[in-house]
Amino acid sequence: MTEGTGSAGAVAAEFPSWARMTAARREHALRVAGLMEGWARGLDLPADARARWKLAALHHDALKDAPARELRELLSGDEARLAEPLLHGPAAAARMEEEAIGDPEVCDAVRYHTVGHPSFRLLGQALYLADWLEPGRGFEDDLRRRLRSRLPGDWDGVLREVTRRRIGDLLEKTLPLRPETVAFWNARVVEGLS
């Protein structure tokens, strides 16, 4: 586990002015931020690192309730052609970059929070975990409570389990896996093959 210091960037403590979020979405993002804050404190991260974690948490779904058409307008190339559920992360990251909010690690955590990415360090991993483990989601509550109770101590073990379950859900629904997701999973298990 490593924690990048990142470069300087504006650290807003609130949702961005351009957020398109329902009240329920804001509650979800606040629970994600709260979970991440607890882990960051448990890991003894300094205040500036914790502020970056909060920034990622509050921005990750900032555009989730915007129409797909508007999200695609913020994107170009392959990203603009992503499936609808995958657009909001890259679109929010694009807005953050436009407005110099955060730093590259924060923006990439937001960009890839739905699919995972092998370049994730602690921040990106934390957002990926918290997005699935936050207590208000209302599915597999016992399992998710048990996994939360193992954090932040058993970081790699829980990350592997959450990644397995998130990918399993995609397979169950006969949905495609993004290459980033496969690489993220391989980064979790490749050591076991060597």
Ligand SMILES: [Fe+2]
């Ligand atoms: Fe999301």
Ligand SMILES: [Fe+2]
């Ligand atoms: Fe989310």
